Amino acid sequence: MATTKLLVDIHTHVYLPRYANMLRARSSVPKIMTTTIDGKEQDRLLILDHEPSGGRPVGPQYWDRDQKLVFMDQHGIDVSVVSTANPWLDFLPASQAHSLALELNTDLEQYCSTGPNVTSSSIKRLYGFGLLPLVPEITTASLLEAVKQISDFPHLKGLIMGTRGVGKGLDDEALDPVWAAIEAAGLVVFLHPHYGVDGKAWGGKDNGHVLPLALGFPFETTTAATRLILSGVFDRFPKLRLLLAHSGGALPQLSSRLASCIDHDPVVASRLKHDARFYVGKLYLDAVAYGPEELGFVSEILSRANRYESGSLSTEPADRKLGSKRVLFGTDHPFFPPLSSTQKWKSVVDNLDAIDSVQGWTEEDKSGVRGTNALALFNIS
């Protein structure tokens, strides 16, 4: 198959068996617990305190590689770049996080390397994002050891991380050596939410998981990326490649407001080299937005980096084709399963339909978003 036709899923999660077993052995959140519902035993995953609806049902699709491949085949997905799902190692003491990060990265490399190839191709069907032991009191040496390990594994193409860093968020200067090492290794950072915002914002009504998932997750990603921009990380590490989950959350829509607020605040107005929209335009976004207008829009936002580079006189209109090069298909599997059994998952079909329906993207742009952008970003060939 020509690589221009490959469908590549860059937002797809796993709880590796070692990780799932650890969750099963825990008595506090995060944990996997077995409950009996309507006389049937069911594993349920609780990843946050006070989680609505008693957590969510989980099964082999969360840890079994064969199930991942079945899902991929069902949806015509040729290649998946798999990442551990939240909350990663956030809740563990430093020593345990250190050893488990190295073990999970080794497990994930094996998960990928021993898996199948794309038919008649040297390309594997599974690649991975490793993880770092990003917890309080971890040493920089430990973090750098994990970066080195990931960069040495041929099938790990980046690393997934949450928003807490080593306890003070990602705008913590203590992380500068880590960003430097990631940048030097050419690894992609996949920034993914977990905590959302303070649950009091959701009020007293039972709306299931809708508010924390639909709003809390994107708010968290938006906040973390904005704090990164404000901290000057992208001025210090201009080649750092950051991929934001869920199409960047709310950051694209709020990016001109962010630039204006920076302009109007004496504390930060002179801090950064460029307008905030320059940095936003240098990001990569997954295409997990569920609507064509949303995808068309983020591709406009991603095309504005030149206009907002310091000293630029460009007044070029936004260019969806240009911006589409930084947008990459994803499914969020095994989350968002259909409520009733269907051949294909609605969440996946919606995201594929959205790509297909974007006004202003050519067939080549759409093929890029479906797969070739990812192959280029992760240097997969």
Place this chain on the structure above:
Amino acid sequence: MATTKLLVDIHTHVYLPRYANMLRARSSVPKIMTTTIDGKEQDRLLILDHEPSGGRPVGPQYWDRDQKLVFMDQHGIDVSVVSTANPWLDFLPASQAHSLALELNTDLEQYCSTGPNVTSSSIKRLYGFGLLPLVPEITTASLLEAVKQISDFPHLKGLIMGTRGVGKGLDDEALDPVWAAIEAAGLVVFLHPHYGVDGKAWGGKDNGHVLPLALGFPFETTTAATRLILSGVFDRFPKLRLLLAHSGGALPQLSSRLASCIDHDPVVASRLKHDARFYVGKLYLDAVAYGPEELGFVSEILSRANRYESGSLSTEPADRKLGSKRVLFGTDHPFFPPLSSTQKWKSVVDNLDAIDSVQGWTEEDKSGVRGTNALALFNIS
């Protein structure tokens, strides 16, 4: 002047003298305090506990009607629909909130009615959004009395409200009689943020007001509007006209994600009459977004109501022209003043330039966003 050329500012605030005097007399937040900075006395406004940078400087532009008119003249603004700035009456006991609401609505009617007319026109230069005593322990009768008062004042065209309702948020069924009265009176509800999200999200760095203003404000508006949708308010009151501050915050970009999360959650999947994007498409949004791509995008989102109406078979592409009818120019004056003295305010120029630069809007659409949409929405002629 032809009304098609009028520039109408629907997002512009005042602390009426009665309100400013109350803030000045207070010893706890919100308050106006006089401090000496570099040997000069300066009034500073504190509206939130732990506000960064010791609050913000305030002066006559916050309360003096002549200053509002000077600002309008400087920027070619013909008509302003003025609203009390946050935090309104949220912090007052019910009895005081009740009487002050009625007094402030009377003051605002006078502020508008005794002001000038647009040259050679019956149109006034000042109209207003009244306010309700939305505080815990207020009676429904008190709220309905204020709705009646506002609807009887000829120059008050709607009411501004925050997100707390009578203490439990806007998805509280206790507000149903209020929505019913507002809908029956044909008043526009201007939903505006104040609290943002829990400040811990912003981390430990000093970024001035950037994070709470650029992100916290839109997050709060997005959450409140989403909770309103989920509560079925728009199914019960389909003619309720809701105008969201700051171009709807993050709701447009997250609207398909919201629809997908609802579809996939057994708690809410069957609750509403329509797809969430139907309700989003029925909103009105101000044009306070600071960028042309953002405005073009929200006009696409606003054009999708038909596509997402229950039973619709429409597959029409988004129509920026159609959606533009629900977008209305605003300045956020007297907030976002320039850091150094300029003839025109950058925040205003940016928003006007953004309207002018939207791809896919005709000159007529742009005139609509600048003024004629507002004249129609508020029935001003």
